[in-house]
Amino acid sequence: xxxxxxxxxxxxxxxxxxxxxxxxxxxxxxxxxxxxxxxxxxxxxxxxxxxxxxxxxxxxxxxxxxxxxxxxxxxxxxxxxxxxxxxxxxxxxxxxxxxxxxxxxxxxxxxxxxxxxxxxxxxxxxxxxxxxxxxxxxxxxxxxxxxxxxxxxxxxxxxxxxxxxxxxxxxxxxxxxxxxxxxxxxxxxxxxxxxxxxxxxxxxxxxxxxxxxxxxxxxxxxxxxxxxxxxxxxxxxxxxxxxxxxxxxxxxxxxxxxxxxxxxxxxxxxxxxxxxxxxxxxxxxxxxxxxxxxxxxxxxxxxxxxxxxxxxxxxxxxxxxxxxxxxxxxxxxxxxxxxxxxxxxxxxxxxxxxxxxxxxxxxxxxxxxxxxxxxxxxxxxxxxxxxxxxxxxxxxxxxxxxxxxxxxxxxxxxxxxxxxxxxxxxxxxxxxxxxxxxxxxxxxxxxxxxxxxxxxxxxxxxxxxxxxxxxxxxxxxxxxxxxxxxxxxxxxxxxxxxxxxxxxxxxxxxxxxxxxxxxxxxxx
Amino acid sequence: xxxxxxxxxxxxxxxxxxxxxxxxxxxxxxxxxxxxxxxxxxxxxxxxxxxxxxxxxxxxxxxxxxxxxxxxxxxxxxxxxxxxxxxxxxxxxxxxxxxxxxxxxxxxxxxxxxxxxxxxxxxxxxxxxxxxxxxxxxxxxxxxxxxxxxxxxxxxxxxxxxxxxxxxxxxxxxxxxxxxxxxxxxxxxxxxxxxxxxxxxxxxxxxxxxxxxxxxxxxxxxxxxxxxxxxxxxxxxxxxxxxxxxxxxxxxxxxx
Numbered sequence: 001x002x003x004x005x006x007x008x009x010x011x012x013x014x015x016x017x018x019x020x021x022x023x024x025x026x027x028x029x030x031x032x033x034x035x036x037x038x039x040x041x042x043x044x045x046x047x048x049x050x051x052x053x054x055x056x057x058x059x060x061x062x063x064x065x066x067x068x069x070x071x072x073x074x075x076x077x078x079x080x081x082x083x084x085x086x087x088x089x090x091x092x093x094x095x096x097x098x099x100x101x102x103x104x105x106x107x108x109x110x111x112x113x114x115x116x117x118x119x120x121x122x123x124x125x126x127x128x129x130x131x132x133x134x135x136x137x138x139x140x141x142x143x144x145x146x147x148x149x150x151x152x153x154x155x156x157x158x159x160x161x162x163x164x165x166x167x168x169x170x171x172x173x174x175x176x177x178x179x180x181x182x183x184x185x186x187x188x189x190x191x192x193x194x195x196x197x198x199x200x201x202x203x204x205x206x207x208x209x210x211x212x213x214x215x216x217x218x219x220x221x222x223x224x225x226x227x228x229x230x231x232x233x234x235x236x237x238x239x240x241x242x243x244x245x246x247x248x249x250x251x252x253x254x255x256x257x258x259x260x261x262x263x264x265x266x267x268x269x270x271x272x273x274x275x276x277x278x279x280x281x282x283x284x285x286x287x288x289x290x291x292x293x294x295x296x297x298x299x300x301x302x303x304x305x306x307x308x309x310x311x312x313x314x315x316x317x318x319x320x321x322x323x324x325x326x327x328x329x330x331x332x333x334x335x336x337x338x339x340x341x342x343x344x345x346x347x348x349x350x351x352x353x354x355x356x357x358x359x360x361x362x363x364x365x366x367x368x369x370x371x372x373x374x375x376x377x378x379x380x381x382x383x384x385x386x387x388x389x390x391x392x393x394x395x396x397x398x399x400x401x402x403x404x405x406x407x408x409x410x411x412x413x414x415x416x417x418x419x420x421x422x423x424x425x426x427x428x429x430x431x432x433x434x435x436x437x438x439x440x441x442x443x444x445x446x447x448x449x450x451x452x453x454x455x456x457x458x459x460x461x462x463x464x465x466x467x468x469x470x471x472x473x474x475x476x477x478x479x480x481x482x483x484x485x486x487x488x489x490x491x492x493x494x495x496x497x498x499x500x501x502x503x504x505x506x507x508x509x510x511x512x513x514x515x516x517x518x519x520x521x522x523x524x
Numbered sequence: 525x526x527x528x529x530x531x532x533x534x535x536x537x538x539x540x541x542x543x544x545x546x547x548x549x550x551x552x553x554x555x556x557x558x559x560x561x562x563x564x565x566x567x568x569x570x571x572x573x574x575x576x577x578x579x580x581x582x583x584x585x586x587x588x589x590x591x592x593x594x595x596x597x598x599x600x601x602x603x604x605x606x607x608x609x610x611x612x613x614x615x616x617x618x619x620x621x622x623x624x625x626x627x628x629x630x631x632x633x634x635x636x637x638x639x640x641x642x643x644x645x646x647x648x649x650x651x652x653x654x655x656x657x658x659x660x661x662x663x664x665x666x667x668x669x670x671x672x673x674x675x676x677x678x679x680x681x682x683x684x685x686x687x688x689x690x691x692x693x694x695x696x697x698x699x700x701x702x703x704x705x706x707x708x709x710x711x712x713x714x715x716x717x718x719x720x721x722x723x724x725x726x727x728x729x730x731x732x733x734x735x736x737x738x739x740x741x742x743x744x745x746x747x748x749x750x751x752x753x754x755x756x757x758x759x760x761x762x763x764x765x766x767x768x769x770x771x772x773x774x775x776x777x778x779x780x
Contacts, residue, residue: 432612432682435572436689437602437629442641446625450617 033345039338040399040480050395057394061242068240071228072247077296079224080251082142083211084293086149090210091203093154098161104173105165105191107183116162123155124509127213128385128473129486129502131222136490137314138307142223149210149217157206164198165191201263208259215248216383220476220487226386230477233389245386252381258285318499325497329482329504333472336481337508339399340468343406347467348460350411355418362422362444372415380412384470388479399480406467406474414463421455422448457523465516472505525550525585525725526571526693532579533566540566541577542749550692553719553726555736555757558746559769564729567746568695571727572604573597585692602629605686605724609698611678615671619662619681622670623653626688656684660714676707683714687722694718696728700735708732712739733765 066072097115099105106112130148138144173190181189218226225244232240262282356362358372387405395401425448433447475483482501489497526548533541540563548554556564569575570582573591582589584604590596605626613622624645631640631649639645645653657663660680665673670681679699686694696715700708716739719726730736736743736757743760745753745768753764 426615428608428610428612429614431574432606432608432685433614433625433628435574435601435604435606436626436685437598437600437632438625439598439628439632439637439641442628442637445641445643446628447614450614450621454616 032341036338036341036345039335040342040403042342042400042403046395046400054391054394057238057390060238061245063239064243064246065237065239066243068228068243072225072244074296075218075225075228076247076251077292078142079214079218079226080211080289081293081296082145082217082223083149083207083214084289085146086214087153087203087207087210089146089150090153090157090206093150094157094161097154097158099165099187099191101158102162102165104168104170105187115158119155119158119162120510121155121506122151123159124506124513125151125155125502126469126473126505126509127152127217128220128476128483129505131217131220132476132487132490133314134307134311135221137311138303140221140227141303143303143307145214145217145222145224148222149213152213153206153210156209157202160202161195161199164195164202168194197266197269200266204259204263204266208255211255212252212381212383215252216385219385219389229386229389233393245382248386249378249381253377256377256381258282314495317493317495320496321499321503322494322496323500326500326504329485329501332482332485333504333508335399336471336475336483337468337512339402339474339479339481340406340464340471342403343410343467343471344460344464346403346407347410347414347463350407351414351418354411354415355422356444358415358419359422361425361427362448369419373419376412376415376419378412379408380416382409384409385473385477388474389477392478397478397480399474402471402474402479402481405479406470410463410467414459417459418452418456421452421459425451454524458520461516461520461523465512468512469509472509525552526727527583528567528570528580529583530580531567531570531577531582533563533570533575533577535566540749541570543580544746544749544751546744546751546754548693548725548727550725551719551723552742553716553740554728554742554744555740556727556729556744556746557731557733557736557768558752562746563749564746565697568697568727568729571693571695572601572606598629598632602632602689603691604693604695605689605691606695606697607679607682607686607699608696609701611675611682613670613678613681613685616669618667619657619670619673619677619684620650620653620666622681623656623684623688624649626685627652629689653684653688656687657681659687660684674707675703676711679703679707679711680714683711683718687718691724693725693727696726696730698729698731701731708735715739736760 097119100107100111100115101119103112106115127148130151131144134144134147135141168191172194173186176186176190214224214226216226218224218228219230221227225248229241229244229248232238232244354372354376358369358376360366360369363369363372384405387409388402391401391404395404429451430443430447433443438446471481471483473483473486475481475485476487478484482505486498486501486505489495489501526546528544528546530543530545531541532543533539544563544567546567556568558564566575570577571584573589576591584600587600589600614625627645627649628640631637654663654666657666657680660683662673662677662680665677665681670678673681694715699715700711703711712735715726715728718724728740730740740757743753743755743757744751745760745764747768752768753760
């Protein structure tokens with residue numbers, strides 16, 4: 001009797017509403033995925049047919065050929081230097097802009113809104129597009145790279161700085177204001193001391209990110225190792241290609257480690273206290289960096305002086321934007337979005353097992369979790385454009401290469417994020433489920449996943465946002481999407497088309513950014 | 525039902541359990557008392573294998589447990605339910621989802637294993653979970669997320685989850701330490717009811733001596749890793765209690 005009562009109750013409370021909503025959501029997701037698969041020409045046969053080709057490509061890469069080691073070293077130094085100067089100039093511009101675009105330190109509403117929107121605009125443009133613009137305007141070389149990274153850095157740091165300033169403790173500010181101090185001295189004595197460690201952390205993050213980005217900027221001619229990589233790839237010197245890839249990977253992973261160590265030290269205030277040897281190593285690294293950046297100074301003042309009028313000329317040639325091809329461009333943009341969606345989908349598929357293996361509280365084996373971590377670091381270390389270049393050689397031109405590149409590169413991020421999320425879950429419910437005699441997988445799915453899922457979803461949305469942004473420039477190396485049209489329009493000096501394409505990309509990226517931020521707020 | 529013989533356990537050199545012997549008959553309700561650090565929780569965790577003893581035998585239902593054999597350990601856990609001080613529910617999921625997870629251990633073969641792993645439970649299992657939620661008195665909260673429930677309601681969900689295992693033994697590690705007195709009273713009544721009506725053997729770590737008196741007929745007291753009292757509740761005198769709990773006082777005197 002009771003059982004039938006419960007059952008009807010069960011059906012009533014379970015409610016058809018939530019079930020139908022959930023079903024519709026999944027249905028929608030599957031349709032979007034299916035359409036994206038179709039648009040990005042994902043084909044299992046292409047993949048299988050490409051496999052032997054990819055394998056022979058890898059075989060041809062060995063042994064790596066370091067014959068041009070002098071050039072590699074020079075270019076590596078140039079890459080680091082481009083990253084350093086881009087970051088430094090970016091920081092100089094970001095400090096005032098960040099303070100102006102923070103509600104509590106901005107002089108007035110007009111300056112606040114203008115600087116905030118300027119930062120948003122700068123952030124929306126991918127660094128490769130900046131590089132393309134300045135390579136076209138002032139010519140091939142590292143100067144274009146420095147300016148591109150500077151602008152991208154302002155977009156990144158301007159927002160971080162403003163957020164840091166907005167979350168400071170207002171009490172000391174009030175105290176100094178109460179003493180009748182000038183606005184500037186309030187900022188100097190009440191704001192700066194509070195945000196300084198945070199700013200330093202962000203700066204290091206930007207530097208790390210920019211050196212990584214500088215590796216890829218060369219692919220469009222903006223200086224550094226990327227130029228050499230692109231040249232050797234085009235002339236099928238795969239042994240030289242692998243030598244460059246190895247150097248890139250070593251530099252990127254080393255910088256990633258040093259930067260993470262320094263950031264941790266700054267936040268915990270333990271820098272320069274752990275042990276002497278480490279301090280010397282750190283100082284040596286900083287000194288080497290300074291030397292490289294000054295010795296290989298990529299900015300030639302002459303170039304900038306001659307370049308500025310050309311930038312103006314380039315910009316004025318963009319107007320009015322060409323409108324005849326807009327429908328075709330919009331279709332291309334949709335294909336680009338599809339590449340981002342598919343790349344994210346495969347990144348998730350790879351990252352679930354990778355993240356689980358990397359989580360120390362799941363595997364209980366340091367060997368397995370460290371191996372999985374290193375795989376994630378490796379994937380994260382290679383820029384997606386570099387992956388794309390390699391996959392274009394393996395599976396041919398087209399969006400599929402782009403999907404694979406995004407999937408592998410961002411699986412490195414997601415794998416790491418997932419592992420951290422899983423390591424931070426509450427172990428008590430997991431034990432409780434284990435105590436019922438549940439098996440390993442049952443335990444994972446019923447006690448670990450439900451706890452980590454909201455965080456997973458938030459990361460997935462973040463990566464989706466990032467991948468759609470990245471997919472707009474994959475075309476630069478022939479990996480599908482609107483980027484190909486963009487680079488072609490620049491090569492044949494159809495600047496009005498370039499303007500249209502950039503506007504479409506900007507609108508899309510801004511919209512995706514807003515939607516993703518809104519959804520992320522909802523899932524957590 | 526349960527027999528523990530000369531159980532010995534060290535943690536980082538400290539002896540937490542020293543040759544503990546304990547026999548529990550089917551249907552008994554046993555309260556484990558003792559000062560903090562006396563080894564109560566360790567002892568209870570030895571029973572379902574979350575702490576592996578260095579020495580000694582544990583016999584459950586006439587079968588000695590070999591802790592090295594994972595499957596044997598799992599088979600034993602299936603029939604031993606456990607509830608905790610902090611409830612240990614999976615937040616963000618509903619009460620009924622937590623309750624059905626108690627059936628996971630039982631569903632360890634063939635199709636049932638696959639379907640339960642991916643979260644599909646038969647209507648029978650769900651109905652049974654509903655019945656148990658009704659039994660513990662919070663059927664109306666079945667589809668509520670557990671992080672929105674009160675402490676007492678959470679413990680009821682945890683009890684329902686343990687009952688879902690159809691356990692022969694129910695272990696409880698300070699089940700009322702985080703609840704207010706009125707709620708504690710109700711939870712203890714519920715545990716007593718489970719013991720009397722369903723004949724489930726209950727072993728509870730408990731600090732609240734009044735609850736011990738009201739609800740248990742047998743008390744086992746641990747002090748310093750050894751059993752210092754084992755008998756009927758009404759034989760537990762004031763002198764016994766002060767000798768069990770005075771360790772800290774003596775230590776202070778000795779130090780002075």
